Amino acid sequence: MKSELRLDIRQQRPFALNAALHCRAGELLALLGPSGCGKSTLLRMIAGLQHAESGTISLNGDTWFSDSVKLKPQQRRIGYVPQHYGLFPHMTALQNVAAALHGLPKQEQSALAREWLEKVQLGAFAQHKPAELSGGQQQRVALARALTAQPSILLLDEPFSALDSITRDGLYRVLAMLKPQLNIPMILVTHNLNEAQLLADKIAVMGQGCILQEGTPGDVVRQPLNRAVAGLIGVRNIFSGTIVRTSGARSVLAVGDQELELQRILPAGTTLHWCLPQEAIRLAASTGVPGSLAGNISHLVRLGEHWLVSVSLPGTSDILELQCPATIPLAIQQPVRLAVRTEQIHILEA
């Protein structure tokens, strides 16, 4: 039978936490949010390393936590990879992995642990102590240790954050390779949107102890629910505006002194927050065509082969940001025309 994690917890102290989520077997859920938002605490609560004030946590219908039940981590069968891996420094890689199998006969422990070290491509390092392994290798030992005892859930607490980008890419590959074989819920805590997009089937964006939005990576990135989510996932072009009139199946949105046509009907006078991905804006040859704006370059930074251009628009303090190839000659204060793909304008909830 397929397992599913269901969680609905509340607490006020030491900080407010109010979250409900579920994660199916074979699904990787990324808890995405800034440090201090409560995502690691939530993971520790799933592991049973700390308890919420109230609520329920259950896996496959078995209650792990409720007002009357508080299972210890030892009773939950979890695979847990903490941020700095939590390896036992006095044991070899093999002994570390075998430590999760302490109920089995010694020979079986050793054989299974070796098999998992092979799976994470560390067979040759079985007799090395953690101090003799690189950060990425330590992480893989921790992953093998977490998975070797056939856990009912895999919990990963920012396991890639302390690694350089090449090592990280290699480990993404290891995890992505193992993922289809693991028919259990997997929860990854991260503050890295790119990582969540690469690995997760579902993202839950957390801020200030609450889950702000849950959805597929694509949905969350293209259609952030509100300003808070848009800010947390790094959307730069967030604006406030007013619908000035409607014409046919379209509404006209005031952007400072200029106007953009929205392909949906909203009543005139509506004030709203909206956002726009950087890819939906480009430098254009002429103004006057529908979906174009004029402005002046207020800030210009060269990032590798691209310009990061900030454009101030007349009649508003809002700044529009876009990227364009560094081969285009640009200068601060230069007037520019922008073509906006208005169909990509996303209206945020208040």
Next chain:
Amino acid sequence: MDWIALGLSLKLGLMTIIVLVPLALLAARWLAYRQFTGKPVIEALLAVPLVLPPTVVGYYLLVGLGSQSWLGQWLMQWTGHLLVFHFSGLLIASIIVNIPFAVQPIQRGFESIPQEVRDAAACCGMSPLRTLLTVELPLAWPGIVTAMVLTFAHTLGEFGVVLMVGGSLPGETKTIAISIYDRVQALDFEAAGSMSLMLLLFSVIVLALANSLSKRFGRRGNYHEI
């Protein structure tokens, strides 16, 4: 050379370790991992023997365990003898003055184990006892060795509290430190000198051994820095 006194000192040192270190392990682990109000007060109380003159500790033990006190009388009924001026009284005194020397290094040892390592042990399904035996004790080992060495060395060198509680009964309470003092009082500098030299060499050897042991265990506990 007063071999009887030396033997008594060694016996007192070993007995102190045997009784005190297991108790110190429990107390140190509790202090290292539990946060509660009043913890600083308890830590201060356990450290008091560090700053108090040994004679003060000796005085209170003498009064508390002597024939005039209810505790002393009760113990006399129970054991058939007074604890003061007896090896058992000396042992109790030695345990009390050594509490900070045993508890503090072990507490630091436990505190040096990252929370993540203990969390990982629990998530590996290890019981608290199994975690203690296979993870915590091996990692806190340098602290435990230091505690044993400090306790032993301090017991050999203890003078004030031994004199107060034990007096100087040969074979019962006359330790080597007291014996040296007695020899000097009797102007027998030759005997005092040879015993002092023995004690000095012995202390240096034990400390050096403990240091190298502790370093060996400490090295294998190092983390890879990232």
